[in-house]
Amino acid sequence: MKFSGWPESGELVVGRVDEIEDFGVFVDLLEYEDKRGLCHISEVASGWIKNVRDHVNTDQRVVAKVLDVDESAQQIDLSIKDVSDHQRKNKIQEWKNEQKADNWMEIAFGEDISDEEYSTIANTILADFGSLYDGFEKAAIHGHEALDDVDLDEDQIDAIVETARENVSVPYVTVSGYVDLTCPSGDGVDAVQEALRAAEGNGESPVSSDGSNESSEDGSSDIPEEVDLEVTYVGAPEYRIEVQAPDYKTAEDQLEASAERASAQIAEHGGSGEFHRERRSDDE
Template sequence: MSEKFMVKRDGFPSKGEIVIGTVTRVLDFGAFVSLDEYENKEGMVHISEVASGWVKDIRDYVKKGQKVVCKVLNVDRKRGHIDLSIKDVTERQRKEKLQQWKSEMRAFKWLEIAGESVGMSKEELVKIGKKLIKTYDSIYNAFEEAAYEGYEVLVPITGEELAKAIAEIARENIKPPKVKVRGYFELTCFKPDGIERIKKALMAGMNVKDGAEVKIEYVGAPRYRVIVESEDYKTAESVLKKVVDKVVKTMKSLGGEAKFVREAV
């Protein structure tokens, strides 16, 4: 079975950095961890840094081959020593790091596919990958940039052919995050068919699209919440303004009153 394609960072991690690694050896006084993101770098977790409280047997907490998220306590570049802590990593930091690493592993595969599609050797691809990490901090971030901004941003690093291949894969796999803007209407109409008139005004707002998704929810008389979801704030704000104008004008033309209050997201 061929080894997974990966691009590792040169140099040492920084003090305070959250890193991911694989336990290679477990001894009575501590565990040695190979740093997955760094080229030929290994750190050590002293038994006192494995878990909070007294640890009788380190093997109750870590095992060879286990994937661990650690905080870098100290780096001695001259001696090549990296001191790590498992207990100093919060649950949130651990989950975020594992998710980042999962995304990065996917990006390695995408880069490999892009490289193969343009006939690039693994060695050349690794060199370019290291440059992408230096500029964007991760291969996944580079793919995100290509997905959102277009292949041109990568050309100075990758060349045009590979940049286009990366952008194509990025667009297929990375969807821009959605943004939401919201507020609520206070709508009143004292006509006999007032409820129907309010519904008509709200429907007029629902029919506004322009590249965004519009939702209107009943909160409790006389309030109706409106949520506009889009890929960018500029579009969302523009559509929200159109929805508000449409609902307010329609409600007033139908003999009712309308007020809009903006909500913080």
């Protein structure tokens, strides 16, 4: 997607060196429609420059800082030297992400989507998420919930979520802990099974003593859609809880909540549950 407007002073832009002159470099702005900027020789690199061509090449992709914009004169002044290596790397990654998101838009809505419809959908996503890529990433993680407040119709939201889930690689973190479940009553085995169902979301598959999962009756779950939680048998009375989530806070919260659900459930049968981060069975 290319913006139809003008960049702002101070903004970092991605461009392609179109023409090199003795006095500077003309750069086509890849993020803006029909926009071209000039990087004066003094802004190409630090220090004294004898030959501009020693520092840039035609068709080279560069990241530049917008120094000034004069719309009436159709002029954009740029600086290449004012961009740090860190800024350059981040901006290029951001630009590449938006290229991916452009491709996802075509997958979601077809190559024949009109420019008007594309712009309407894209601008709506930009208004809510700041970038197309962030919108698709949030849709991949949170599903329809991420787009609840976005001014798009149901079919458009379905298309975005489906495409995001199939194409966006979401970074996840994994945390784990252990819960000891004991119940001295006669129905202790059943009590532990109920506690495990609670740990996995009040309806997820309980874990049998051999480590396999058994199907629950209703298949319901209290676990958020973007979280993957698994409980496995370690050795009586210890069970391992592993959580995969988009960020550490969510993962840690779900880990603790899982252990608390198991402990509360088994306590109803006169048993006890204790959560700990390190495995104990090998030491007992």
